[in-house]
Amino acid sequence: MATTVVLNDQIEIPFVASLAEFRQWALSDGSPDKIRIDYIAGRIEVEMSAEDLYAHGIPKIELSSVLHGIVKEKELGDVFVDQTRVSNVSADLSCEPDIVFVSHESIETGRVRLVPKAGHEDRYIELEGSPDLVVEIVSDNSVAKDTRRLPEAYWRADVPEFWLADARGRELVFQIDHRGVNGYEPPMPDAEGFQRSRVLDIAFRLTRIARPRGRWTYRVETVD
Numbered sequence: 143m144a145t146t147v148v149l150n151d152q153i154e155i156p157f158v159a160s161l162a163e164f165r166q167w168a169l170s171d172g173s174p175d176k177i178r179i180d181y182i183a184g185r186i187e188v189e190m191s192a193e194d195l196y197a198h199g200i201p202k203i204e205l206s207s208v209l210h211g212i213v214k215e216k217e218l219g220d221v222f223v224d225q226t227r228v229s230n231v232s233a234d235l236s237c238e239p240d241i242v243f244v245s246h247e248s249i250e251t252g253r254v255r256l257v258p259k260a261g262h263e264d265r266y267i268e269l270e271g272s273p274d275l276v277v278e279i280v281s282d283n284s285v286a287k288d289t290r291r292l293p294e295a296y297w298r299a300d301v302p303e304f305w306l307a308d309a310r311g312r313e314l315v316f317q318i319d320h321r322g323v324n325g326y327e328p329p330m331p332d333a334e335g336f337q338r339s340r341v342l343d344i345a346f347r348l349t350r351i352a353r354p355r356g357r358w359t360y361r362v363e364t365v366d
Contacts, residue, residue: 154172155179161229161231161234165227165268168181168227168236169257169267177190178225178238179238180235180236180292181236182234182292182295183234183235183291189283196357196358197281197310197358198281200358200359201358201360202223202241202277204360204362205279205305205348206241206277212344213243213342217246218243219243219245219247219274220243222244222269223240223241225238226238226239227268227269228268228269228273229269230270230295230298232299233296233298233300235295237292237295239273239276240277240278241276241277242273242277243275243276243342244273245341248271248274252271253271254270255269255270255271256269256270272302275302275305275341276305277307278305278306278307279307279308279309280309280315281310288306289306293319293325294325296326300321301321303319304319304321304326305317305318307348309350309358309360316348317337318346332345335347344365344366345364345365346362346364347362348360348362349361
């Protein structure tokens with residue numbers, strides 16, 4: 143039986159038999175930086191392609207900056223971007239969402255546990271439990287994961303709200319899904335295209351304007 147998987151002579155992923163073993167490796171010095179590696183129901187998924195600057199990077203910055211501003215102004219909690227590992231034992235999940243929001247209440251009630259760095263009680267390297275909100279922005283090589291496998295996993299992890307953005311095509315896709323009985327359910331946008339976040343109690347709309355050479359600029363608008 144193989145004990146290690148080598149990708150492109152660069153990434154070595156050891157054989158793991160459980161979520162616990164994957165988490166131990168993912169948080170170790172042996173795991174690679176700047177490469178997203180997720181564990182979803184026993185399946186290890188690696189994203190190795192370069193980030194699409196204007197279909198992934200820029201919308202991620204716009205969404206995260208607006209969310210951070212709201213959360214900071216209202217003192218609601220913390221917003222994390224990129225390489226923030228989120229694990230949930232019940233959902234058999236360990237992943238690094240594009241954006242994560244965790245409220246102070248979730249930390250205080252134990253809904254989310256801050257996992258400390260070894261030897262440093264006040265420095266943290268992982269979120270364990272059920273964040274209040276996660277955002278995924280679709281890439282060419284993550285379509286099935288972002289639209290099917292991760293939403294199912296986040297639902298099993300009891301994440302109240304899942305946001306999805308897809309800026310790769312002619313039409314900009316943006317939806318705020320609320321956790322329902324059997325899965326996530328999208329709200330009906332209002333006449334102006336705003337969708338309400340139950341977690342933040344604010345309505346959001348994501349738009350974009352084309353600039354020369356495919357350089358899009360994005361704007362998140364909000365309504366209380």
